[in-house]
Amino acid sequence: MMGQTTNRRDFLQSLIYGPTALLTLGAFNTVRTSAAAIGPNDKIKVTKVETFVLRNSWVFVKLSTDAGITGWGEMLKDDAKACAAGALEVADYLVGKDPRRVTHHWQAIHRGAFYRGGPIKTAISSGIDQALWDITGKCYGVPVHRLMGGPTRDRVRVYGKVDSRTGVNAMKVSPRGSRTPFKHAEGLKMIDEVTERFAAIRERYGRGVDIGIDFHGAVQPTTAASLVKALEPYHPWFYEEIVQALNVDVMAEIARKTHIPIATGERIFTKWGFREIIEKRAATILQPDICYAGGITELKIIAGMAEAYYTPIAPHNPQGPCSLAASLQIAASVPNFLVQERGDNEYSDLLAKPLPPMKDGYRPILTDPGLGISIDEEKLMAQVGEPSEYRTRYDKDDGSVVDW
Numbered sequence: 001m002m003g004q005t006t007n008r009r010d011f012l013q014s015l016i017y018g019p020t021a022l023l024t025l026g027a028f029n030t031v032r033t034s035a036a037a038i039g040p041n042d043k044i045k046v047t048k049v050e051t052f053v054l055r056n057s058w059v060f061v062k063l064s065t066d067a068g069i070t071g072w073g074e075m076l077k078d079d080a081k082a083c084a085a086g087a088l089e090v091a092d093y094l095v096g097k098d099p100r101r102v103t104h105h106w107q108a109i110h111r112g113a114f115y116r117g118g119p120i121k122t123a124i125s126s127g128i129d130q131a132l133w134d135i136t137g138k139c140y141g142v143p144v145h146r147l148m149g150g151p152t153r154d155r156v157r158v159y160g161k162v163d164s165r166t167g168v169n170a171m172k173v174s175p176r177g178s179r180t181p182f183k184h185a186e187g188l189k190m191i192d193e194v195t196e197r198f199a200a201i202r203e204r205y206g207r208g209v210d211i212g213i214d215f216h217g218a219v220q221p222t223t224a225a226s227l228v229k230a231l232e233p234y235h236p237w238f239y240e241e242i243v244q245a246l247n248v249d250v251m252a253e254i255a256r257k258t259h260i261p262i263a264t265g266e267r268i269f270t271k272w273g274f275r276e277i278i279e280k281r282a283a284t285i286l287q288p289d290i291c292y293a294g295g296i297t298e299l300k301i302i303a304g305m306a307e308a309y310y311t312p313i314a315p316h317n318p319q320g321p322c323s324l325a326a327s328l329q330i331a332a333s334v335p336n337f338l339v340q341e342r343g344d345n346e347y348s349d350l351l352a353k354p355l356p357p358m359k360d361g362y363r364p365i366l367t368d369p370g371l372g373i374s375i376d377e378e379k380l381m382a383q384v385g386e387p388s389e390y391r392t393r394y395d396k397d398d399g400s401v402v403d404w
């Protein structure tokens with residue numbers, strides 16, 4: 001009599017290859033399916049939504065289910081407490097529902113509100129989206145990229161701290177002289193200072209290191225137009241947020257003045273935000289943040305839109321382990337991936353299990369189920385507290401507010 005785990009194919013193969021084949025196949029099937037915590041037709045529902053604000057302003061959301069599987073995600077650093085409170089409001093919709101309908105829930109959370117988009121609202125859907133993907137991957141015993149047609153690569157290039165031990169050979173600097181060039185039309189002295197400093201960094205690291213320069217949206221358009229030309233001879237890898245991203249035409253106008261790629265995206269939200277950037281050629285490297293651009297679901301779509309314009313993505317990441325892990329899942333799911341910001345972070349103060357080690361400047365793709373990481377809740381709880389304050393900056397010369 002056939003056992004519960006055997007099927008008709010196993011039975012027929014056992015007739016061909018004998019009883020040993022049946023045992024072998026049966027054993028293989030057992031190993032293969034035991035990775036799945038629950039089957040695709042089994043029922044599972046969300047039972048609880050919790051949020052955690054850390055002292056460094058990182059905001060985590062945790063979803064629990066009646067199957068004992070939990071999912072984690074991260075949200076925005078600014079307005080940390082508002083994001084945490086907003087995610088709890090989504091519980092009214094999400095609790096009781098099957099977490100695996102990830103795209104459906106993204107649509108419901110985004111379109112269920114009359115007022116859509118923006119950093120806080122999109123951060124809330126982004127964190128919840130990551131947690132839903134985490135649960136779904138854990139249900140089936142696979143990393144998220146396996147549910148998205150991946151892996152599209154074996155390992156992920158990162159930029160961060162140039163280091164011979166990790167092999168990282170890509171970095172980013174700020175445009176600085178004796179101060180940040182934040183004034184409306186900086187004079188020749190400041191342009192020279194910024195250029196000389198970048199030239200010295202280029203000299204120190206040599207041509208084998210890729211060096212991006214992040215204007216952080218803090219440079220005004222007239223100054224940015226001068227700097228993109230002055231810095232060109234030293235071959236910046238890319239210019240990031242050359243101006244604020246709120247007026248895409250202004251960024252596009254400066255982008256046309258230089259052959260160096262313009263990167264932007266950390267303050268752009270959803271596919272609709274990136275549509276304008278892509279269509280106007282304001283940037284040719286997109287840096288969506290998986291914690292505020294709309295999560296894993298939305299980054300996959302943004303990457304697809306960018307691919308049609310031969311534009312790669314380089315996900316923004318100033319945040320925690322869910323941010324990196326979710327971004328690495330995207331890196332392993334799309335063809336047009338360039339590099340991962342701060343992919344060399346280890347997050348040992350929040351993880352129960354170390355990330356697979358860096359080698360030759362690359363991070364191996366994450367293969368554990370879901371996001372591919374395990375949050376250590378005790379370590380996380382030890383860091384819960386009041387988030388950092390706003391960082392308003394002023395011009396020392398006249399006391400006016402400046403961008404930073």
Ligand SMILES: [Mg+2]
Nearest residue numbers: 214216240266
């Ligand atoms: Mg930046």
